[in-house]
Amino acid sequence: MDGSEFRASVEVYGRIMRYAEVQGGGDTPLQLVRLGACDFDFDVAETLLGVASTAHLETVATAIREIFDGSEAAKLSVAVHPWNCTSFFSPLPEGMAPSERFEQLRQEAAMLSDASVARPVRVKATPVRIEQLPDGRKAHWHHVLRLSDSVHARLEHIAKRPGTSMQPSAWPHEFTDTTAAVATVVTRRPEVADDALALAVGVYGDRAEYVLCRGSRWQFGHYAEAGALDDGPYFLAALLDRLGTKPSAVKHLFFYGDKIDATRLQGLEHILGTSAMALNPLDIFGPARSGTDPFVLASYAPVIGALLR
Numbered sequence: 001m002d003g004s005e006f007r008a009s010v011e012v013y014g015r016i017m018r019y020a021e022v023q024g025g026g027d028t029p030l031q032l033v034r035l036g037a038c039d040f041d042f043d044v045a046e047t048l049l050g051v052a053s054t055a056h057l058e059t060v061a062t063a064i065r066e067i068f069d070g071s072e073a074a075k076l077s078v079a080v081h082p083w084n085c086t087s088f089f090s091p092l093p094e095g096m097a098p099s100e101r102f103e104q105l106r107q108e109a110a111m112l113s114d115a116s117v118a119r120p121v122r123v124k125a126t127p128v129r130i131e132q133l134p135d136g137r138k139a140h141w142h143h144v145l146r147l148s149d150s151v152h153a154r155l156e157h158i159a160k161r162p163g164t165s166m167q168p169s170a171w172p173h174e175f176t177d178t179t180a181a182v183a184t185v186v187t188r189r190p191e192v193a194d195d196a197l198a199l200a201v202g203v204y205g206d207r208a209e210y211v212l213c214r215g216s217r218w219q220f221g222h223y224a225e226a227g228a229l230d231d232g233p234y235f236l237a238a239l240l241d242r243l244g245t246k247p248s249a250v251k252h253l254f255f256y257g258d259k260i261d262a263t264r265l266q267g268l269e270h271i272l273g274t275s276a277m278a279l280n281p282l283d284i285f286g287p288a289r290s291g292t293d294p295f296v297l298a299s300y301a302p303v304i305g306a307l308l309r
Contacts, residue, residue: 102123
């Protein structure tokens, strides 16, 4: 964040929409302006990101306008779970021109989302890390996020805020993968040393997200479906082997998510030899608040992280 500014974000999962707004950045300390959640009587994630009826869009639009009434944020960041979008990592050779790099990633996103390669596809490509290959070449890994034009149209429709006239003004939006957002929270924690590996696991029903960071750098993120936590040690061992390291190198284990049962992380705790800790994103704003359920605070890691990217 450059200079003192406002940023707003939402994250949707099932019937819940969490929201946040911060002020600050640069030389100005971060201050939390808004934080909370709305519980709808319908699947808000499906309404915004799925293929279901859009009958509830106006309800969501009204909620967003009421939540952020008076906000000075320049745009609305939307944290999206990887099962609600096309989200993947791709290695590209060193030396590609920016235009070639983007076109390669655009075509890959189109193919993975069953879209026409010949048509324009809106993607967000983020450089993540550089891998030194055995033959001396370097692979530049990028994370790619793609949502359909219809989803962008829905956000353009609902992301309005009251203007000076009767017509609400447009509010630009940007999507962020939740694993990328959570990585931003993890890498800001003071106990994560420069070269230490940290793993954050997001628990959402039968799905699990895995976020791996090294010091201040995001390394990898992915998710798994039903049985994901039971197979967590296998997923982790395979991921670390791909990155050329071992479970003993992971020094920190965090968890976040919705209605978390921490006992489900015991397999990961065993293989890593460390205890899981709730990922409290509010630590970024100063000393921990007493009396608040750490499991509840951990559920806000994606929406807070989306603000800080």
